[in-house]
Amino acid sequence: MSYRAEYIWMDGTQPTAKLRSKTKILADGAELPIWGFDGSSTNQAEGHASDCVLKPVFSCTDPIRGGDDVLVLCEVLNTDMTPHASNSRVALREVAEKFYAQEPIFGIEQEYTFFKNSRPLGFPESGFPPPQGHYYCGVGADEIFGREIVDQHLDNCLKAGLGVSGINAEVMPGQWEFQVGPLSPLEVADQLWVARWLLYRTAEDFGVSATLDPKPAKGDWNGAGAHTNFSTKAMRESYDAIIEACEALGRDDKPLRHIKNYGIGVESRLTGAHETAPWSEFSYGVSNRGASVRIPWQVEVDRKGYIEDRRPNANVDPYVVTRLIIDTCCTALEKADLV
Template identity: 75%
Template sequence: MSYKAEYIWIDGTEPTAKLRSKTKILPDGAEPPLWGFDGSSTNQAVGEASDCVLRPVFTCPDPIRGGDHRLVLCEVHLPDGTPHPTNNRAKLRPVVERFAAHEPWFGIEQEYTFFQAGRPLGFPDTGFPAPQGPYYCGVGADEVFGRAIVEAHLDACLAAGLPISGINAEVMPGQWEFQLGPGGPLEISDALWVARWLLYRIAEDHKVVATLDPKPVKGDWNGAGAHTNFSTKAMRESYAPIITACEALGERLKEHIAAYGHGIEERLTGRHETAPWNEFSYGVGDRGASVRIPWQVEADGKGYLEDRRPNANCDPYEVTRLLIDTCCTALEKAGQL
């Protein structure tokens, strides 16, 4: 007997990478081996030297095919075994190892928007729907659109064993969110890429496009982000390290913004629950700040922070790498381990 292994990887498309996948048939019980692909077709190689290598790093049950079939998330490597330049997961690994003693945890809130026939799902054929307001966490066919896809995606993530922790309708018609975590940086980042693949694949069956565009509709409509909740062992035990982390993030504003997703200037305008992309601020319960400290964290005197800047189209390997490096470096300098 045999099973189907769906190899999934992140390509080299710029400015925002895409997901690719293909199927390998393997004998029952066999571990997914290294495999190759044509990098010249994925913006990762040139035609005269097109071979790239898929190195499996995470597997889970395939909830679409069912049975013993598997999803196989891969890193991309060069034929000599070194990580491909587009392999941001490989850049995260040494940072995770360096700061392992801090026990960093993450939770990511992935927003996305459904499109059909070139318009957000729920938008009329011409013009615009009623202004945003009733759609967030709404109920009823006049307020939410695409729930069948969202529920199917939730069930698929649960069946795959991904650490999904919730879903909700968002502020604009056709816009939704799912949350992953808490968990370690590699665990949550891997799960997010697989959850994105499942979202695209399930929406495909409904003839709907799921997009991570950070500003899918121009004008007076919310954008789409990937708010990232972050803590270390010290932050989960006391409040001072949270302030230290916030102050450190303000000192590396440009570096973080540059890695938080293409089109961030269109979304982080200072309106629609965002802070301006070129300014840094933090505050308790402030959804208009770059970084929000939840009110219960201040009340408890410990917990986590929420970086509200990452775009929906961000690479979680880059976001988690920068948050760990910036915050844990500052905590070590302050002696807050």
């Protein structure tokens, strides 16, 4: 007997990496080995030295093929077993280990948009649908487009054992969201990448594509983000730690440093309209979806909890956003003796 292992990795496409995958047939009971691929075809190597290495780092049940088959998320290495330049996971691992004692956890809200041919799902062949306002968490064939794909994607994520905590229709037609977490930094990032792969693969069966474009429809339509919820042990126990984390994100060069790494096209989404703060200004506030960072109202009431960084784009690298938030907030909490 044998089983199929779908090896998944992030390529070297710039400015936003694409997901790639291929299938390895393994003998029943065999361990997941390292594997190779042609990096010259994925923007990760030159043709004269094209070999790159796939190192398994996370695996789960393959909900599409079923049986004993698995999905295998991989880091990309050079042939000397050093991290490839496109490998952003290794930097997160170092920072997560450094601040492990602070117990950082994340929940990421992944927004995305379905497209049929060249238009968002639900948009007429010419012109535009009625203005947004009633699509969010809506019901009915005149308001909701793609629910059968969304439900199948959710089923696939749950069968795979991923930590998906919810789904909902978003503000624009054909736009949806799923949430991953709360989980530790590496867990949330690994599982978000696999959930993204499952999104693309599930939509493929319906003849529909899914995009993480932060502004999929120009004009008076909401963009797509990846709102990132974050807390440490201290933040889950102290409102002082909540405020210090917010202050740290707005201190010195941190706002610009984060924005530059929160996904390409962030300026087109963070305009100050459509539930966003301007990309060039940092702010935080209680229950304020027009702020860079939101403190949920219940957190203020309870005087403890978590914060939501609303700036990351839908196309953000979860390894990068989690690393930046941990580094900024946990360093500040440590210096302020709030750990």
